[in-house]
Amino acid sequence: MSEINLFNRWTVKKKTFWLAIGLGIPTLCVLTFLVITFIGFPMAGSSVNYDEGAxxxxxxxxxxxxxxxxxxxxxxxxxxxxxxxxxxxxxxxxxxxxxxxxxxxxxxxxxxxxxxxxxxxxxxxxxxxxxxxxxxxxxxxxxxxxxxxxxxxxxxxxxxxxxxxxxxxxxxxxxxxxxxxxxxxxxxxxxxxxxxxxxxxxxxxxxxxxxxxxxxxxxxxxxxxxxxxxxxxxxxxxxxxxxxxxxxxxxxxxxxxxxxxxxxxxxxxxxxxxxxxxIDTSWKPAETFRRAVEDLLMSMQDFADFMIYFGIGFLPWLVFFGLIIWGVVALVRRRRRKKASKSAAESE
Known part of the structure; x- marks a missing residue:
């Protein structure tokens, strides 16, 4: 038997079922790791220290x-x-x-x-x-x-x-x-x-x-x-x-x-x-210009820091999940094309 009946409602090929299981378990593990790493999920054994003075x-x-x-x-x-x-x-x-x-x-x-x-x-x-x-x-x-x-x-x-x-x-x-x-x-x-x-x-x-x-x-x-x-x-x-x-x-x-x-x-x-x-009512355009330049340099530095952090910390994961999603979509489309061609052949 080359097909598996799920919950008496869906029929899935064994090859597709085991491929989904093989991709789903690593994906779930990676998502759990990301949640713990980037969201700061409290790990077991963590402690809080209190310091009370006399x-x-x-x-x-x-x-x-x-x-x-x-x-x-x-x-x-x-x-x-x-x-x-x-x-x-x-x-x-x-x-x-x-x-x-x-x-x-x-x-x-x-x-x-x-x-x-x-x-x-x-x-x-x-x-x-x-x-x-x-x-x-x-x-x-x-x-x-x-x-x-x-x-x-x-x-x-x-x-x-x-x-x-x-x-x-x-x-x-x-x-x-x-x-x-x-x-x-x-x-x-x-x-x-x-x-x-x-x-x-x-x-x-x-x-x-x-x-x-x-x-x-x-x-x-x-x-x-x-x-x-x-x-x-x-x-x-x-x-x-x-x-x-x-x-x-x-x-x-x-x-x-x-x-x-x-x-x-x-x-x-x-x-x-x-x-x-x-109240200081004097106008100081030179000081305003200096603050504007400082803000511009600071914003450029923040943008560069963000791009570096994004490229190293997030981009590899996006590529990884993108490949998984692309593979699943390609598999589904391939399965649909085969099913459509099979239906057309049977109707002829």
Missing amino acids: YDMAYSSPAEEPMMGAAVEGEFFGADASFGDKAETPIAAQMPSSGTTASTNGAVVVERLIIREGNITIAVNSTVDTREKINDIVAELAGKGAYVVNASESGRGENRQPYINMVIRVPVAQFSSVMDQIAEMGVRVDERYENAQDVTDEYVDLEGRIEAMEISIERLQELMRDADFTEDLLNAEEQLSRREAELEAYKGRLNYLAQSAALSLININLTPYELSEP
């Missing part, structure tokens, strides 16, 4: 902490050479040297060491005047260690106010009040973010590491004094140098944590309020 009070991420030792001295001692002495009192109040205090009932209570940071973006009528007001606030708190870490401006032009960014450090006790004062300076508060990070465990751990490292260094110094051979002396000296470097790194990190807890960091962005900006 005590988050907004939607942004806190600024990264400086690396151990290197950035500490630049930030805390570069702005004011006498600041290290001024900060001793608030540091001691925030965290005792031992890291713990004993309560009246004999239980040991650890005082928490909290680093507070803030980020605020406000729209103001005059960014320059607002910057001066913030400088006045920092100057009032300078006796308690407050200072401006850095300040920058951009976008200044004719009849245009600049965008200003400032980073300041203020005593942790005045952190909330300073944030409120800055917010009140703005016509609109676009973003306000506050974060608190508990670093007590790291601080206590660093204290223990420093104490153990100092004891180890003393033992190495004793071994060097009692060394009878040059080789032993050189080995001890090498270990001593390495451990002294680690000790300095621990002390730098400890100092950074203590200073960061005593002085909170606030990142401030000042943007001009739209309604306070003057």
Whole structure:
């Protein structure tokens, strides 16, 4: 029997049926691959990572902490050479040297060491005047260690106010009040973010590491004094140098944590309020021509990128499916011609 009856409705030749099956299965596999590749169908095993900060009070991420030792001295001692002495009192109040205090009932209570940071973006009528007001606030708190870490401006032009960014450090006790004062300076508060990070465990751990490292260094110094051979002396000296470097790194990190807890960091962005900006009525044909040329070059680049992507990513598949469709159509037409010629022969 050279024909197959499908669903008791259609009669198809076996050769045509198996050819359709042979072409249909690879086509289905290719279509599935294309759907997964170009549409982004989620594959099994994919995962989503969530990062939640401690005590988050907004939607942004806190600024990264400086690396151990290197950035500490630049930030805390570069702005004011006498600041290290001024900060001793608030540091001691925030965290005792031992890291713990004993309560009246004999239980040991650890005082928490909290680093507070803030980020605020406000729209103001005059960014320059607002910057001066913030400088006045920092100057009032300078006796308690407050200072401006850095300040920058951009976008200044004719009849245009600049965008200003400032980073300041203020005593942790005045952190909330300073944030409120800055917010009140703005016509609109676009973003306000506050974060608190508990670093007590790291601080206590660093204290223990420093104490153990100092004891180890003393033992190495004793071994060097009692060394009878040059080789032993050189080995001890090498270990001593390495451990002294680690000790300095621990002390730098400890100092950074203590200073960061005593002085909170606030990142401030000042943007001009739209309604306070003057209307620019000047005509600048040269600038318009430059923007038009840039848009033309950008559109030509996008078109070239599209043609390259289309030629490499899609054209081979179009050719592949085109050949399949052409083969199926040719087969159907051939079958119809044979059927028509057979019917004509039978009618004669």
